[in-house]
Amino acid sequence: MTIECHLDIRGVSKHFGGVQAIGDVSLQVNRGEIVSVIGPNGAGKTTLLNMISGFYHPDSGSIRLADRDITRLSPSRIATLGVARTFQNIALFRGMTVLDNLMLGRHVHMRTGALSAMLRFGPALREEVQHREVVEDVIEFLDIQPLRKQPAGALAYGLQKRVELGRALAAHPQVLLLDEPMGGMNIEEKEDMARFVLDVNDEWGTTIVLIEHDMGVVMDISDRVVVLDLGQKIAAGTPDEVKEAPEVIKAYLGTQAAS
Amino acid sequence: MEFLFDLVANGLLVGLMYALVALGFVLIYKATSVINFAQGDLLMFAGYAAAVMTGGHGMPLWAMVLVLCAGMVALGFVLERGILRPMVGQPVVSVIMVTVGLGFVLQGLVTIIWGANTRELALPVRFEPYIVGPVFISPINLVAAVIAVLFLIAFGLFFTRSRLGVAMRAVADDQQASMVVGIKVPRVFALSWAIAGLAAAAGGIIWGNQIGVDTFLALVGLKVFPVVILGGLDSIGGAIIGGLLMGVIESLAAGYLDPLVGGGTKDFIPYVLMILVLFVRPYGFFGHETIERV
Numbered sequence: 001m002t003i004e005c006h007l008d009i010r011g012v013s014k015h016f017g018g019v020q021a022i023g024d025v026s027l028q029v030n031r032g033e034i035v036s037v038i039g040p041n042g043a044g045k046t047t048l049l050n051m052i053s054g055f056y057h058p059d060s061g062s063i064r065l066a067d068r069d070i071t072r073l074s075p076s077r078i079a080t081l082g083v084a085r086t087f088q089n090i091a092l093f094r095g096m097t098v099l100d101n102l103m104l105g106r107h108v109h110m111r112t113g114a115l116s117a118m119l120r121f122g123p124a125l126r127e128e129v130q131h132r133e134v135v136e137d138v139i140e141f142l143d144i145q146p147l148r149k150q151p152a153g154a155l156a157y158g159l160q161k162r163v164e165l166g167r168a169l170a171a172h173p174q175v176l177l178l179d180e181p182m183g184g185m186n187i188e189e190k191e192d193m194a195r196f197v198l199d200v201n202d203e204w205g206t207t208i209v210l211i212e213h214d215m216g217v218v219m220d221i222s223d224r225v226v227v228l229d230l231g232q233k234i235a236a237g238t239p240d241e242v243k244e245a246p247e248v249i250k251a252y253l254g255t256q257a258a259s
Numbered sequence: 260m261e262f263l264f265d266l267v268a269n270g271l272l273v274g275l276m277y278a279l280v281a282l283g284f285v286l287i288y289k290a291t292s293v294i295n296f297a298q299g300d301l302l303m304f305a306g307y308a309a310a311v312m313t314g315g316h317g318m319p320l321w322a323m324v325l326v327l328c329a330g331m332v333a334l335g336f337v338l339e340r341g342i343l344r345p346m347v348g349q350p351v352v353s354v355i356m357v358t359v360g361l362g363f364v365l366q367g368l369v370t371i372i373w374g375a376n377t378r379e380l381a382l383p384v385r386f387e388p389y390i391v392g393p394v395f396i397s398p399i400n401l402v403a404a405v406i407a408v409l410f411l412i413a414f415g416l417f418f419t420r421s422r423l424g425v426a427m428r429a430v431a432d433d434q435q436a437s438m439v440v441g442i443k444v445p446r447v448f449a450l451s452w453a454i455a456g457l458a459a460a461a462g463g464i465i466w467g468n469q470i471g472v473d474t475f476l477a478l479v480g481l482k483v484f485p486v487v488i489l490g491g492l493d494s495i496g497g498a499i500i501g502g503l504l505m506g507v508i509e510s511l512a513a514g515y516l517d518p519l520v521g522g523g524t525k526d527f528i529p530y531v532l533m534i535l536v537l538f539v540r541p542y543g544f545f546g547h548e549t550i551e552r553v
Contacts, residue, residue, distance in 0.1 A: 053439065079441035091436035093429055104429050108441035110422050167440065 004066075006031040006207045007052065007175060012061030014047055021047040023231045024061070029175075034201050034208045036218045038242075039228035040251060045211045046088060048228070049177050052209070053085050054078040065175065080108045082174035086164045086181060088211075094153030098163050101152050102138060105170030106131040138169045142196065158189040165196060176200065178210040182217055190214060194221055219243065227251065261393030266514040267507055268391075272400040274506020275407040276465055280483045281490065281498035282414060283458035288492045289431045290451035293343075293354045297362035299480015301456060303472075305331050305463025307369045310378040310472040320383060327460045335456030339449045347445075366474050375474065380467035403465040410461055411499055414454070418495060427451060431493065485533035491546025500544065505529050 007029040014022040022044040029035045037045045050056045052063060054075040062071045070078055084105075093101050111127065139145055142162055147155065152163055161181060168176060181197065182190045194217050200206050212218050218225060219239040227235040227242060229251040235242050242248055280302060287295045305327060312323040342361065346354045384402050388395045418424040430437045430447045437444055466479050486505045490497025513525040536544065 055435075055438070074443075075438035076441045076443045079439060085439055087435070087439075091433055091439065093432040093436055095432050096428070104425070104436075104440050104442075107422075107426065107429075167436075171440065 004031045008064040012058040032205045033223045036222040043228040044231040084168035084171045084173035085177035088179040092152040098147045102135040102170045105167035175207045266510045268394045270507035270510030272404045274503035275404040278499045278502025279407040280462040281486045283455040284487045285498045290427045296358045299477040300362040300365040301459035302462040303477040305460045306467030306472045310380040331456035331460035332453045335453035339452035377471045377473040485529040491543030494545035497545030
């Protein structure tokens with residue numbers, strides 16, 4: 001398979017007031033790759049993800065998805081182009097059931113008009129059945145069958161993270177952005193989540209960008225790792241390369257350890 | 260006993276008319292989490308426009324209804340775009356104050372354009388009541404109730420079945436999550452205002468016909484407030500049941516209590532009830548109980 005640049009971030013910067021959250025960061029992610037973004041708190045990791053998914057627009061620089069410039073597009077537009085994501089602090093439809101949450105994940109693929117959908121005939125019904133099949137596949141994949149009718153807001157934290165991943169997967173995304181998918185989880189839950197991420201990448205060839213603090217997980221599942229510190233990219237490479245880089249050790253452990 | 264039947268039946272009919280107005284509040288609250296204090300004023304505006312078109316210009320009824328509905332939908336869009344969109348991201352209290360201001364502007368506007376005199380909004384419905392056993396039903400109440408029921412069914416289907424309706428529910432639940440699944444949140448906001456405009460058009464015709472068209476017509480919005488709170492601000496079913504309940508209670512109060520104390524109870528009993536309900540269920544009878552895991 002030829003290597004194709006799927007996500008091309010060039011020289012993006014973002015200021016909030018006087019604070020530079022991201023300064024001139026470039027990053028290329030190839031199709032089908034798993035790339036982890038790591039760095040200390042406040043390094044600008046989430047800001048970077050928010051710019052890719054359109055919640056922030058960079059002050060300068062550009063972001064391309066395959067051959068399309070998405071720098072200034074809205075989050076909903078970017079979602080329709082095949083980018084799905086999860087959030088660090090979980091954004092679920094808390095008052096709706098798990099099934100409804102996942103069905104809403106199909107929103108970008110829904111086509112039938114308001115009227116026929118209201119009356120539930122012909123094409124609308126067929127479409128609904130198709131979407132439901134996709135959603136059932138995701139439910140089975142994530143092993144959350146018993147939760148279908150539960151309100152999402154009432155689930156335990158780890159399960160909410162799993163449902164949020166499910167909603168992103170229901171969209172059959174080309175690019176999946178995960179913001180600390182294992183944050184706050186116990187070891188068993190982390191292992192499950194790591195397996196899901198690898199399986200998604202394997203089965204559908206989904207390009208994945210994830211932010212994660214657990215170094216063990218990052219080093220295990222990533223094809224490449226990018227290190228941010230204070231809004232700057234300080235290192236990038238394979239997990240082994242990054243582990244050895246003096247800049248990284250300095251950022252994480254301080255100057256003394258590095259010298 | 261027959262008196263009771265009569266009171267309850269007419270209370271239910273009036274209750275449906277309350278429910279229709281309550282729907283306007285619920286629609287906007289569901290999608291945008293804003294209580295639109297100008298809903299009554301929108302209704303009054305629609306009532307004025309309807310009265311001017313049929314009275315002054317002698318427009319046929321069907322044309323008036325068409326023009327009014329289209330106009331109110333357009334007005335809803337314009338208001339959302341012009342004065343509410345710029346408020347996105349501001350504290351909810353500020354946005355609510357904007358709707359209060361909007362209400363006063365509309366009141367001033369109709370007085371300037373059309374004057375403060377009470378106008379009649381006549382509908383071609385016969386005046387003599389139908390008599391069903393012990394119950395006297397005025398035909399206009401029946402027509403109003405039928406219109407209200409049709410609207411309520413349409414909105415109910417829209418919210419549970421249609422893609423846009425589901426999107427509106429999603430936006431009400433979580434805006435960030437809605438954006439990330441590809442829902443165009445600004446479009447949903449605009450749509451909810453447009454539909455609230457439509458509800459105001461229907462309410463304006465019905466209530467304008469019942470109590471006459473002047474700036475006091477806006478008070479219908481205030482009267483419906485206990486209905487909305489009672490039913491739960493974000494529940495369409497709650498708006499309907501709350502409306503029916505309020506209609507019946509008002510009617511019973513007017514029938515049984517007014518003769519004892521010399522009148523006026525029907526105007527404040529709904530509020531007493533509202534306060535009592537809020538003690539027990541702060542989110543209303545059918546409102547969405549917020550799920551919090553600590």
